[in-house]
Amino acid sequence: MLGALIIVFREVIEAGLIVGIVMAATRGVVGRGRWFSIGRGCSVLGAGVVAMCAGVISDAFQGAGQELFNARALVVAVIMLMWHNAWMARHGREIADEMRRVGAAVSEGARPLTALAVVVALAVLREGSEVVLFLYGIMASGTSGSALMVGGVLGIIAGAAFTALTYFGLLAIPSRYIFSVTSWLIALLAAGMAAQAVQFLNNAGMVVALDRTVWDTSWLLSDGSIFGRLMHALVGYTERPTEMQLVVYITTLFAMFLLMRIARYSPRQRLPAAAE
Amino acid sequence: MRAGLVAIGIAALLAAGAAVARANDYVLTIKDHRFTPAEIKVPANQRVMITIVNDDVTPEEFDSSALKVEKVVAGKSKGVVRIGPLNPGRYTFIGEYHEATAKGVVIAE
Numbered sequence: 001m002l003g004a005l006i007i008v009f010r011e012v013i014e015a016g017l018i019v020g021i022v023m024a025a026t027r028g029v030v031g032r033g034r035w036f037s038i039g040r041g042c043s044v045l046g047a048g049v050v051a052m053c054a055g056v057i058s059d060a061f062q063g064a065g066q067e068l069f070n071a072r073a074l075v076v077a078v079i080m081l082m083w084h085n086a087w088m089a090r091h092g093r094e095i096a097d098e099m100r101r102v103g104a105a106v107s108e109g110a111r112p113l114t115a116l117a118v119v120v121a122l123a124v125l126r127e128g129s130e131v132v133l134f135l136y137g138i139m140a141s142g143t144s145g146s147a148l149m150v151g152g153v154l155g156i157i158a159g160a161a162f163t164a165l166t167y168f169g170l171l172a173i174p175s176r177y178i179f180s181v182t183s184w185l186i187a188l189l190a191a192g193m194a195a196q197a198v199q200f201l202n203n204a205g206m207v208v209a210l211d212r213t214v215w216d217t218s219w220l221l222s223d224g225s226i227f228g229r230l231m232h233a234l235v236g237y238t239e240r241p242t243e244m245q246l247v248v249y250i251t252t253l254f255a256m257f258l259l260m261r262i263a264r265y266s267p268r269q270r271l272p273a274a275a276e
Numbered sequence: 277m278r279a280g281l282v283a284i285g286i287a288a289l290l291a292a293g294a295a296v297a298r299a300n301d302y303v304l305t306i307k308d309h310r311f312t313p314a315e316i317k318v319p320a321n322q323r324v325m326i327t328i329v330n331d332d333v334t335p336e337e338f339d340s341s342a343l344k345v346e347k348v349v350a351g352k353s354k355g356v357v358r359i360g361p362l363n364p365g366r367y368t369f370i371g372e373y374h375e376a377t378a379k380g381v382v383i384a385e
Contacts, residue, residue, distance in 0.1 A: 054335060055350035063356030066348060133348055134373050137334035199344055205358045223341030239341055
């Protein structure tokens with residue numbers, strides 16, 4: 001039971017970190033709850049579908065279907081996070097000002113919410129489908145299934161609690177700083193996702209350039225440990241990055257900051273139309 | 277953007293087709309939540325393709341942070357992972373859903 005709990009918890013905390021950070025980043029934006037519910041609802045269903053189709057997906061593209069699926073999900077998430085950060089760079093201050101003034105929710109920003117709903121959905125979809133597969137395996141194997149099942153469900157609950165902890169932890173940051181903190185976190189999150197995507201493409205045999213391992217810090221922090229997983233989800237830590245992963249990581253960070261800078265200094269920044 | 281993705285997709289199919297014909301192909305079978313063979317010797321500094329055949333009815337996740345692979349293989353199904361180039365050494369892997377029994381090692385030399 002403990003084993004099942006840990007396996008499921010490990011999968012859930014990765015998605016949980018992403019959900020927690022993204023929710024903190026949209027603190028005080030009206031309509032947020034609905035969009036996140038849509039994102040989560042779709043993705044829980046989607047995770048089930050992906051798990052059921054695992055055989056088909058895996059067999060596609062000469063057995064590299066899963067890698068391509070994951071890589072695509074990650075790339076879309078990276079693009080959505082960039083969009084969000086650029087949008088926040090332009091409007092974040094207005095929102096923070098308004099939040100301080102009225103002390104509550106503000107009305108702007110349906111569009112980045114769709115973007116972030118997509119990010120949440122994809123995160124839950126990727127990790128969730130693995131949880132579903134694992135639990136399905138337990139049920140299919142029959143023997144001593146119920147104890148493992150309880151462990152799995154406890155793992156999901158623990159993961160959800162962790163998500164709440166992330167969220168409320170970030171909310172404890174004063175609203176003056178929260179947008180810059182979450183922007184940084186999202187930038188690192190996106191860079192890590194991009195580096196992971198390129199490794200999936202490497203596993204699929206699509207991107208084979210610069211595939212030498214640069215360093216090995218598995219002795220210091222293993223990818224398999226809970227803390228390793230957290231750092232992986234949070235800043236893209238991996239114990240043996242390839243040259244290509246480093247290049248992609250740095251490029252994504254650079255692109256993100258460039259985009260935010262451009263968005264911030266746009267002369268149209270005060271026009272209400274820019275919100276749309 | 278879309279055209280670019282399609283082009284990448286086509287290139288990938290061609291590349292994958294070419295990869296199938298290469299020599300460094302290995303097969304790993306999962307049966308009763310164990311890998312056979314549990315030890316694979318592969319040449320160092322080369323890309324290697326491992327086909328994972330899952331003979332169990334339950335899904336398994338081939339997982340190795342050392343090899344930088346996480347791959348779900350559905351029950352009664354197979355999947356392909358591409359690894360390397362590896363420096364000489366031992367690289368352990370597990371079946372994450374049955375960690376107690378599903379263990380193995382890739383030896384690059």
